[in-house]
Amino acid sequence: MGEIAGLAIDDSGQSLTVVRGVRRRYSFTVDGPDRVGAEDVPVEVTGIVLGVRYLYSVLVEGSTVKSRTIVRPSRNTDVAKVDLEWCCLREHVPADAPALIISAAERHLPEALPRRFGEYEPFQGKYSEAGMEGFGQAWREATSWLFFSGSGLCLGGALSGGPGEQYPDRYWSMSLTLLADPLREAPWRDAVRDLFTTLADTLGAFYASAECIRDSTEIALCTLRFPEGWLGLRPAPTWWSWFGSPYASVADLLPATGRRPTVNGVLFEATTEPRPRDQTEPLSRWLPANLFARIGPKPGHVQPLPLIRAAVVPDELS
Known part of the structure; x- marks a missing residue:
């Protein structure tokens, strides 16, 4: 994240804090990673994100993630x-x-x-x-x-x-x-x-x-x-x-x-x-x-x- 224009990392605390701009204003924090088992992942998350194995706690607005979409072949296509x-x-x-x-x-x-x-x-x-x-x-x-x-x-x-x-x-x-x-x-x-x-x-x-x-x-x-x-x-x-x-x-x-x-x-x-x-x-x-x-x-x-x-x-x- 330190390579993204306008963002930098302030590692002065236990959590990873992301700051922005010359004045290093607070933007968001990241905690983790914490390894989790499949039983610990909420079904709401399982439904849109594939292969969850680690948990990061991130407070950021306006983000959306969806990794389960595939292109399904037509009904008559012969596939494995x-x-x-x-x-x-x-x-x-x-x-x-x-x-x-x-x-x-x-x-x-x-x-x-x-x-x-x-x-x-x-x-x-x-x-x-x-x-x-x-x-x-x-x-x-x-x-x-x-x-x-x-x-x-x-x-x-x-x-x-x-x-x-x-x-x-x-x-x-x-x-x-x-x-x-x-x-x-x-x-x-x-x-x-x-x-x-x-x-x-x-x-x-x-x-x-x-x-x-x-x-x-x-x-x-x-x-x-x-x-x-x-x-x-x-x-x-x-x-x-x-x-x-x-x-x-x-x-x-x-x-x-x-x-x-x-x-x-x-x-x-x-x-x-x-x-x-x-x-x-x-x-x-x-x-x-x-x-x-x-x-x-x-x-x-x-x-x-x-x-x-x-x-x-x-x-x-x-």
Whole structure:
């Protein structure tokens, strides 16, 4: 600030004081930096400033900051995406799961808030009108999947229905689809990672993944859960993998450089930035191959690709 014309720093006090002009008249003061965790940042700030890690106290009028704006491609543009998925046993999912999802999105990635939601399109629910309670009620009454649209880099998501689901099975899951390009910037990755691990820890997940899909020519895999039981770990290379019980113990076999503990599990990052499957090491390089589901035959280029159950599935999930 000492290089800005007309401003100078008066460091005579504990705070950094900025003065102006020849007479060094008081202008404003700056305190900090103080390191803060994501939970300490007001949601009002999270909604407009990306990647907050330090707090400065500045008294200045007329300033405005907004760092979350991205250029969203047109609807028909074929772009790389990242699919996030959280897998849980239904009996472990908290009754207030929608409130936990909303709280995590407000804190870490407001773009993932359910702008509109419903069981079919066009979505009838509007978060701006219904709020958290309306979203939670829609989930409790949903007879199937509850879908929603996001904003910014978040294209949308879905979660298994709540107590009102017509044909519930033992497994419950949630997914989000994000644009991949913004995640090449560290602040966006940090925000999404915080959301990813927070939901894995709080929703009672046993496994979660983040997979980069290059474009529409790359065939997606079908879901890992099915009414008769759990299929196993995702067979395609994943950018991020999160392991809760009973998989957390095998995560120790993964390279330490990409592995770190979270509150209730272990996160593994295969690469810094999201990369397509053919540029990412498969987890089976380090973990037992019999824990992974297998990609089945694809007559007629079936999409999504069918999966065959892993040879070994933990007793808790079988």
